[in-house]
Amino acid sequence: MTLLFADGWFGPEPGDWQSVWLDRYPGSKRFVQDDWDAPVREDWVARLDEALAEAADPPVLVAHSLGCLTVLHWLAAGGDRPVRGALFVTPPDVEENPEPALAGFAPIPRRRLPFPAVVAASANDRWMTPARARYFAGVWGAGFADIGLVGHLTGAHGPWPEGEKLVAPLLREDGSGIEKRKSPELT
Numbered sequence: 131m132t133l134l135f136a137d138g139w140f141g142p143e144p145g146d147w148q149s150v151w152l153d154r155y156p157g158s159k160r161f162v163q164d165d166w167d168a169p170v171r172e173d174w175v176a177r178l179d180e181a182l183a184e185a186a187d188p189p190v191l192v193a194h195s196l197g198c199l200t201v202l203h204w205l206a207a208g209g210d211r212p213v214r215g216a217l218f219v220t221p222p223d224v225e226e227n228p229e230p231a232l233a234g235f236a237p238i239p240r241r242r243l244p245f246p247a248v249v250a251a252s253a254n255d256r257w258m259t260p261a262r263a264r265y266f267a268g269v270w271g272a273g274f275a276d277i278g279l280v281g282h283l284t285g286a287h288g289p290w291p292e293g294e295k296l297v298a299p300l301l302r303e304d305g306s307g308i309e310k311r312k313s314p315e316l317t
Contacts, residue, residue: 132155133152133189133190133191133192133297134159134161134191135148135158135161135192135197136192136194136197136201137160137194137195137197138196139167139169139196139222140166140167142160146287146288150288150290151192151293151294159189161178161180169231169234169235171199174203175200175204175209178200179209182211188212190213190215190300190301191213191216191217192216192219193216195220195282196222196232196235198218198219198220199221199222199224199238199239201216201218202238205239205241206241213244214245214246215246215247215300215301217248217250217293217300218249218272219283220252220255220280220282221251221257222257222258223238223262223263225237226262238266240266240269241269243271246273246300247270247300248272248297248300249266249267249273249275251263251274252278252279252280252281252283253276253278255283
């Protein structure tokens with residue numbers, strides 16, 4: 131498996147960048163949640179673990195929105211299946227931007243990732259400020275990429291070739307090209 135897609139709340143959208151990438155990268159897979167509209171953390175984490183158990187080779191996780199927190203909670207719950215790396219795209223701040231339907235995903239895990247990762251944050255995402263995204267990238271030991279004024283990077287953005295430049299270093303065998311960050315203090 132090349133890429134494993136962890137979609138966010140409400141699931142995939144027709145023609146979204148994840149669907150384009152799924153077609154572009156042979157061996158990639160998108161796993162399905164039982165209920166996209168009413169997310170339950172334990173259920174979402176279980177689906178991720180099942181998808182990783184089916185992987186013949188360690189994949190690169192491409193997580194969007196609530197899919198990012200699913201990966202983090204999987205790790206916090208002891209998830210230890212092999213993963214090559216992760217691209218976290220516009221993760222939601224369920225602590226500072228509370229949404230009752232997502233309350234079960236708070237608090238956001240704060241632990242260093244055991245694999246290379248990049249956090250891609252939008253300058254105008256209503257779900258997380260750039261400062262908080264940068265803070266979390268540091269806590270997780272991930273690289274940080276400012277992806278501009280793209281909102282929450284939903285399906286309206288089509289193929290998103292800039293994102294492919296972010297995932298490319300993660301697809302390298304050694305994960306080289308990912309700048310690790312030191313954990314900053316939250317201010």
